[in-house]
Structure formats: structure tokens, C-alpha cells
Amino acid sequence: MMKSLIEGFPAQLREAMNISASAKLNPPTNPIRNVVVAGMGGSGIGGSLVKALSNDELSVPLDVSKSYGIPGFTDEHTLFIACSFSGNTEETLAATEKAREKGAMIVAITSGGKMEAFARANNYDVIMIPGHSNSPRASIGYSFVQIFHILAHYGLIPGNHFAELQNSANLLESESESIRETSLEITGYCKDKLPILYGDSSLEAVLVRAQQQIAENSKQLSHVNVFPEMNHNELVGWKFPDVVFDNAATILLRTSFDHPRTSMRLDVCRDIFRDVAGSVWELEAKGNTPLEQSIYLIHLLDWVSFDLAEANGVDPFPVDVINFLKNELAKVA
Numbered sequence: 546m547m548k549s550l551i552e553g554f555p556a557q558l559r560e561a562m563n564i565s566a567s568a569k570l571n572p573p574t575n576p577i578r579n580v581v582v583a584g585m586g587g588s589g590i591g592g593s594l595v596k597a598l599s600n601d602e603l604s605v606p607l608d609v610s611k612s613y614g615i616p617g618f619t620d621e622h623t624l625f626i627a628c629s630f631s632g633n634t635e636e637t638l639a640a641t642e643k644a645r646e647k648g649a650m651i652v653a654i655t656s657g658g659k660m661e662a663f664a665r666a667n668n669y670d671v672i673m674i675p676g677h678s679n680s681p682r683a684s685i686g687y688s689f690v691q692i693f694h695i696l697a698h699y700g701l702i703p704g705n706h707f708a709e710l711q712n713s714a715n716l717l718e719s720e721s722e723s724i725r726e727t728s729l730e731i732t733g734y735c736k737d738k739l740p741i742l743y744g745d746s747s748l749e750a751v752l753v754r755a756q757q758q759i760a761e762n763s764k765q766l767s768h769v770n771v772f773p774e775m776n777h778n779e780l781v782g783w784k785f786p787d788v789v790f791d792n793a794a795t796i797l798l799r800t801s802f803d804h805p806r807t808s809m810r811l812d813v814c815r816d817i818f819r820d821v822a823g824s825v826w827e828l829e830a831k832g833n834t835p836l837e838q839s840i841y842l843i844h845l846l847d848w849v850s851f852d853l854a855e856a857n858g859v860d861p862f863p864v865d866v867i868n869f870l871k872n873e874l875a876k877v878a
Contacts, residue, residue, distance in 0.1 A: 547762060547854075551683070554717065555714040559711070561674070561691065562707055565690055568691070570698050576622060577605060579605050580603075580607040580696070581615060581619055581624070581625050582610070584611065584629065584637055585629075586681055586682065587688075588628040590685060590753060590757065594839065594843075595692040595693055597747055597751075598706075599693070610640055611636075615640050615644055624652070625644040627652070627654070628653075630684055630688070631655075631658050632660035637660070651664065652671075653669055653672070654692070672695075682761055709836045727828075728852050731849050731852075733856075734796075739768065739793050741795045743769070743775065743796070745803040745808075746807070751846075752771065755849075755850070772811060773806070783822075790821050791822075799830065800829075
């Protein structure tokens with residue numbers, strides 16, 4: 546199941562663009578002065594990705610809320626984008642209700658459930674996405690493409706990202722064989738070890754996505770952090786305990802858009818990591834733009850999480866412990 550969902554990611558990007566093209570959005574009721582994207586897990590990471598990739602273009606501040614609450618600045622000048630794949634995510638529903646109370650302009654992205662009912666009952670715009678996969682983390686293309694579309698529709702970012710998304714889908718298909726080969730090589734490097742992934746701060750959402758995928762698909766822990774921030778604290782921790790570094794698989798994500806000083810820092814730290822933990826894997830992104838390279842890395846690392854699941858002898862699809870938690874919470878209204 547998960548294998549076919551990952552294989553279908555390029556097609557998902559194209560379908561997501563078709564959904565955007567037919568989406569109907571009302572004019573803003575007030576001037577938009579800030580944006581809040583609310584979502585959890587596989588739905589929330591789409592907001593983080595869009596924020597990272599559009600940060601230099603956004604004409605207003607954008608905040609990503611991953612909890613029950615919302616920023617205090619939320620008001621009638623806030624564009625509030627509520628992302629819930631199932632439509633029943635309790636944190637996102639609670640946050641959206643608070644946004645309604647503040648008079649925010651709300652747009653929902655969902656496959657149905659309580660979120661769709663809430664939005665339609667309050668005459669909010671709704672962009673419907675497919676829910677047949679029953680897997681928010683495998684449907685990330687649907688959410689972040691819609692967020693890009695919403696921001697572009699309201700003139701908050703340039704509308705040129707769809708060409709890059711199309712190029713990304715083409716790139717993933719043309720590089721499919723190479724991506725699978727690289728994934729299997731990285732999996733061999735990470736098997737029975739703690740993957741430690743680093744990259745430029747612009748890749749923070751990509752790194753967090755990889756950590757989430759390794760956790761949910763591979764059923765194992767990993768660690769991620771970004772440069773240059775980790776150079777001001779975490780780097781000093783590369784000393785103890787030996788048992789961690791004896792069993793670490795260190796991976797440096799690199800793009801052609803890394804800050805030049807960050808690239809130098811990665812070079813220096815690569816040797817530091819090698820002295821402590823042995824080998825270091827350097828993963829070079831492919832693509833012509835930051836968006837294309839980020840999507841390339843997301844897809845490749847999705848495959849790594851799948852191949853690690855196979856190596857660990859587990860089914861990547863079920864998330865039984867999350868379902869147990871939700872069932873326990875449901876017992877208390």
C-alpha cells in the first residue's frame with residue numbers, strides 16, 4: 546500500500562494542480578495582513594514546507610500552528626488556512642473554531658469529516674482533496690499545492706510555482722530508477738543505526754518531514770537539525786555518549802541554493818563528524834529551483850523510510866500506537 550502511494554507521488558502533484566485550477570475562492574472580506582496555516586502531522590508539514598519555500602516572496606507574515614491554539618495576532622485581517630486530511634483532527638478543529646471567534650477569513654483543505662461540515666455551515670471556502678489513501682503523510686502533495694494556490698490567488702506570493710511543480714513531477718519520473726538505487730544505498734547505511742540528518746536552515750521542513758516519515762513508516766527514531774543554528778550549540782554535544790556515535794548514520798543534505806557560508810560550515814563539520822562517528826553520507830539534491838530540489842529530497846527520503854521499513858521487517862502503513870492514543874483520548878470528551 547505505502548509503496549504504491551510513494552510511487553504515485555508525481556501523479557499526485559499533477560492531480561493536486563488540477564484540483565487547484567478548479568478551486569473556487571471568495572474575495573477577501575478585509576485586507577490580508579497575515580496568514581496562519583493550521584495542521585498536524587502530514588497535514589501540518591505542508592504549511593511548513595510552503596513557509597520555507599515562499600519565505601523570500603511572502604508579502605505578509607505567515608505562521609504555522611501545530612496545536613490547539615492560534616497566534617494572538619489572529620483577527621479579521623488574518624487568512625486562516627485549516628488543513629486536516631481526515632477533517633477530524635481535534636487540534637486543527639479547535640484552532641479553527643478559535644479563528645472563527647476572532648473573525649478570521651477561513652479556507653479549509655480537507656477530504657471531508659467535521660472540518661468540511663464546519664466550513665460549509667459557516668460559509669467558508671473549502672478545497673476538497675482525495676481521502677482514499679487513508680494516509681495524511683502520503684498525501685502531502687495535495688495539501689501543500691493547495692496552500693501555494695491559496696497564497697498565489699490572494700496575491701501574497703507570485704503565481705509561478707505551478708511550472709516548478711510540473712517540472713518536479715517530471716524530474717521525479719525521469720530520476721525514478723536513480724532515486725530507488727540511492728534510497729537502497731542509504732538504507733543499507735542506516736540499517737540498525739540512528740540516522741542523524743543535517744542541512745541548511747532552508748531545508749528545516751524537509752528534514753522534519755524525513756524524521757516524521759522514518760518514525761511512521763520505518764518505526765524507528767532519527768534526529769534532525771539545521772545549520773548554522775546547530776553550530777552554536779549541538780555541535781559541542783558531538784562527544785558523548787560513545788554508544789550513540791558508534792551507531793550513528795550521519796547524512797548531510799546539500800542543495801545548490803545553500804547559503805555559501807553554510808556550505809563552508811557543512812564542509813568543516815563533515816570532518817568533525819567523521820572523526821567522531823566514522824563515515825558521513827552527503828546527499829545532493831537535484832532540480833533547478835529550491836522548490837524542485839526540496840521535492841526531490843522529500844521523495845527520495847520517503848523512499849528511504851519505506852526501504853528502512855522493509856529492512857526492519859515492519860509494515861510501513863499502520864500507525865497503531867497513534868490510533869491507540871486517539872482512541873484513549875476519545876474516551877474523554
